[in-house]
Amino acid sequence: MSRLALALLVVAVLAGCGSRQASFSAPRNLENACLMERERPQYFAAMRATERRWGTPLPVQMAIIHAESRFIGDARTPVRYTLGVIPMGRQSSALGYSQALDGTWDEYVREAGSRRASRTNIQDATDFVGWYTNKTRERNGIPLTDARNQYLAYHEGHTGFARGSFNAKPWLISVADRVASRAQMYDQQLRACGRR
Secondary structure (H helix, E strand, C coil): CCHHHHHHHHHHHHHHHHHHHHHHCCCCCCCCHHHHHHHCHHHHHHHHHHHHHHCCCHHHHHHHHHHHHCCCCCCECCEEEECCCEEEEECCCCECCCCECHHHHHHHHHHCCCCCCCCCCHHHHHHHHHHHHHHHHHHHCCCCCCHHHHHHHHHHHHHHHHHCHHHHCHHHHHHHHHHHHHHHHHHHHHHHCCCC
């Protein structure tokens, strides 16, 4: 193989790796929904499709995904270590935009998703959020517009929410309050730029 061909092959492989990473990176400005939509229109197409299918408002989806992964497509929980150096695996099986756990994702795929659905795909992840929040509405009576309590149920699970497990976690209540504020902020921004 000539040097030129080898150099081109190396450049192509490295470029492919870089574009894969870029596809999972967060939008540049997570504080401005209008700029996010301009940068990642495919995210908003996915969230609008989810809103049509499940009724979960786009700003609620955005706020939940922001809290879970900061819109990083291949986000994972940190690795746990024993004695500070021996890796013991990840804190949980949460993965992707929605940080769905393996078991919950499998339930979603059986009930509403495709067998090829992926937690690292924005369309599938937003559809999961819509499915889960709709289940929360059915099981716990939480309106789809109630970002705070939807997030608490998302984090704690339907049974945990019903038991009030979040009441022993002041840090989680603070996160849920921020989710509610962010959903309201995103809604106002999208209305101001004519996208709601």
